[in-house]
Amino acid sequence: MGMTMTQKILADHAGREQVTAGELIEAQLDLVLGNDVTTPVALPEFKRIGATEVFDKEKVVIVPDHFTPNKDIHSAEHCKQIREFAVEQDLENYFEVGEMGIEHALLPEKGLVVPGDVIIGADSHTCTYGALGAFSTGIGSTDMAVGMALGKTWFKVPEAQQFKLTGKMKPWVTGKDVILHIIGKIGVDGARYQSMEFSGDGVANLTMDDRFTMANMAIEAGAKNGIFPVDDKTLTYVKDHSTKNYKVYEADEDAVYEKVHEIDLSTIPLTVAFPHLPENTRPVSEVGDIKVDQVVIGSCTNGRMDDLRMTAKVLKGKKVAKHLRCIIFPGTQKIYLEAVREGLAEIFVEAGAVFSTPTCGPCLGGHMGILAKGERAVSTTNRNFVGRMGHPESEVYLASPAVAAASAITGKISSPEHL
Amino acid sequence: MIAQGKAFVYGNNVDTDVIIPARYLNNSDPAALASHCMEDIDAAFVTEVAQGDVIVAGKNFGCGSSREHAPLAIKVAGVSCVIAETFARIFYRNAINIGLPILECGEAAREIKKGDQLEVDFTAGTITNKTQGKTYETQPFPTFIQAIIEADGLVGWAKKELEGKA
Ligand code: SF4
Numbered sequence: 359m360g361m362t363m364t365q366k367i368l369a370d371h372a373g374r375e376q377v378t379a380g381e382l383i384e385a386q387l388d389l390v391l392g393n394d395v396t397t398p399v400a401l402p403e404f405k406r407i408g409a410t411e412v413f414d415k416e417k418v419v420i421v422p423d424h425f426t427p428n429k430d431i432h433s434a435e436h437c438k439q440i441r442e443f444a445v446e447q448d449l450e451n452y453f454e455v456g457e458m459g460i461e462h463a464l465l466p467e468k469g470l471v472v473p474g475d476v477i478i479g480a481d482s483h484t485c486t487y488g489a490l491g492a493f494s495t496g497i498g499s500t501d502m503a504v505g506m507a508l509g510k511t512w513f514k515v516p517e518a519q520q521f522k523l524t525g526k527m528k529p530w531v532t533g534k535d536v537i538l539h540i541i542g543k544i545g546v547d548g549a550r551y552q553s554m555e556f557s558g559d560g561v562a563n564l565t566m567d568d569r570f571t572m573a574n575m576a577i578e579a580g581a582k583n584g585i586f587p588v589d590d591k592t593l594t595y596v597k598d599h600s601t602k603n604y605k606v607y608e609a610d611e612d613a614v615y616e617k618v619h620e621i622d623l624s625t626i627p628l629t630v631a632f633p634h635l636p637e638n639t640r641p642v643s644e645v646g647d648i649k650v651d652q653v654v655i656g657s658c659t660n661g662r663m664d665d666l667r668m669t670a671k672v673l674k675g676k677k678v679a680k681h682l683r684c685i686i687f688p689g690t691q692k693i694y695l696e697a698v699r700e701g702l703a704e705i706f707v708e709a710g711a712v713f714s715t716p717t718c719g720p721c722l723g724g725h726m727g728i729l730a731k732g733e734r735a736v737s738t739t740n741r742n743f744v745g746r747m748g749h750p751e752s753e754v755y756l757a758s759p760a761v762a763a764a765s766a767i768t769g770k771i772s773s774p775e776h777l
Numbered sequence: 778m779i780a781q782g783k784a785f786v787y788g789n790n791v792d793t794d795v796i797i798p799a800r801y802l803n804n805s806d807p808a809a810l811a812s813h814c815m816e817d818i819d820a821a822f823v824t825e826v827a828q829g830d831v832i833v834a835g836k837n838f839g840c841g842s843s844r845e846h847a848p849l850a851i852k853v854a855g856v857s858c859v860i861a862e863t864f865a866r867i868f869y870r871n872a873i874n875i876g877l878p879i880l881e882c883g884e885a886a887r888e889i890k891k892g893d894q895l896e897v898d899f900t901a902g903t904i905t906n907k908t909q910g911k912t913y914e915t916q917p918f919p920t921f922i923q924a925i926i927e928a929d930g931l932v933g934w935a936k937k938e939l940e941g942k943a
Pocket of ligand 1: 461
């Protein structure tokens with residue numbers, strides 16, 4: 359029986375010719391990731407296992423990004439614990455503030471992820487690396503501890519849904535609109551326990567940054583992972599960023615999919631997800647009059663160069679609406695520097711936006727832009743759950759950087775087409 | 778193993794941000810986490826919950842982040858098990874790994890009302906609603922997951938693996 363791309367990667371890492379959906383397997387890991395929220399919970403478990411050393415010091419990555427630069431004493435203590443662990447274990451891939459970035463923007467940029475890898479991360483958006491043709495999935499802290507100790511873990515082999523993409527997106531439309539549109543169609547549990555496998559001619563029309571954004575939000579449809587085929591764009595990206603060995607897997611011709619969706623990219627509108635679920639989507643043309651207090655542009659979903667360039671294109675020569683806060687936070691230090699060099703930082707500041715150091719901060723309601731009761735934000739992040747960015751009675755609308763930037767100028771949810 | 782307690786009932790897509798809001802994740806002390814459990818969906822939960830009580834919910838319980846703080850907060854708050862129509866993948870895995878029993882049972886999830894007195898037998902896989910006088914059968918755990926539970930969670934399982942290597 360044919361296997362999906364995900365199944366083939368898992369089979370290889372389990373030392374097997376064939377695996378089938380539903381089967382429980384043990385697979386070798388190429389990378390284990392944790393952050394400053396999940397790693398402190400993993401460390402005591404690591405000790406309880408009786409482990410003294412990580413399985414491979416090049417394959418354990420720790421990124422303090424959620425409450426950094428340290429928000430308060432508690433977060434400083436957490437960061438201290440993981441820093442001490444990184445020193446004790448002599449971890450090569452621990453990234454301190456100053457060289458860090460939001461983990462899922464950072465790992466591909468640092469060349470730590472290549473096609474065909476199997477990666478677990480104690481962060482749900484670990485699924486981002488599917489953009490590079492790797493199998494990557496979010497797990498909890500205990501799983502992280504066991505992964506660090508053994509270099510392997512158990513998986514239930516997932517079924518898959520196939521998303522066949524054709525055509526080309528209209529101007530202003532990006533990967534963010536495509537993935538919001540898909541989640542709107544299938545729902546927040548539409549791909550629960552399954553892989554979302556993207557394919558078709560349309561993939562070639564997506565930039566790598568589009569693909570990172572789309573794979574990033576696979577978890578928002580409940581998926582175990584999202585994965586893209588490896589093409590010339592992927593290989594160029596890999597050559598520019600990594601010296602690691604990689605392996606390209608392709609789904610079998612006769613792979614079995616639980617569902618197949620045909621999606622013509624040219625029909626996808628600019629899309630906004632209303633509170634309090636990413637599935638509550640509407641085309642921006644149908645949102646009505648919605649006043650906004652804060653705009654957040656960045657995160658592991660939309661904090662890359664494509665996103666910042668799009669934001670600058672909209673903000674250039676304009677001003678952020680009076681009494682509105684516009685906060686822009688890049689994915690990594692490298693992106694930050696590029697934005698400065700390209701003159702984007704100047705455009706942001708002149709428009710009256712805040713241009714922050716990389717951090718998860720506002721995305722999870724941690725710090726650097728919390729919402730008060732009754733306030734409303736348009737955000738390029740990935741979740742708009744109750745209380746996600748602050749007060750339980752605040753609201754988050756998810757959108758692309760173009761829509762978010764346009765909304766920052768007008769003070770209400772707006773399309774960049776009508777500025 | 779048998780658990781007894783009253784039911785707290787919630788709807789579909791209860792996410793990890795309402796189970797334990799991210800603003801409290803700068804602290805990983807289980808008791809501190811438990812004191813904010815379910816705060817954004819049910820502010821009275823922490824004052825009303827008693828040892829052994831059961832959370833009952835609809836589809837996709839625990840969707841969202843990978844924070845193990847979510848099942849941990851629920852467990853430390855005194856909840857003996859969670860019954861839902863379906864669970865989100867990472868929550869399911871985390872709950873097993875830390876030893877919070879979870880049961881998928883659509884019928885029970887739809888019929889149990891807030892405050893109903895429940896008795897849950899994990900070995901037999903039965904849920905009894907003493908208030909309504911009804912019993913439901915659920916799927917037992919797959920054998921591999923039973924092995925993890927028998928090894929006292931994933932850590933116990935990994936310990937054996939590591940000893941095997943040495
Ligand atoms: S930016 Fe937001 S979604 Fe991404 S890792 Fe940070 S907190 Fe999570």
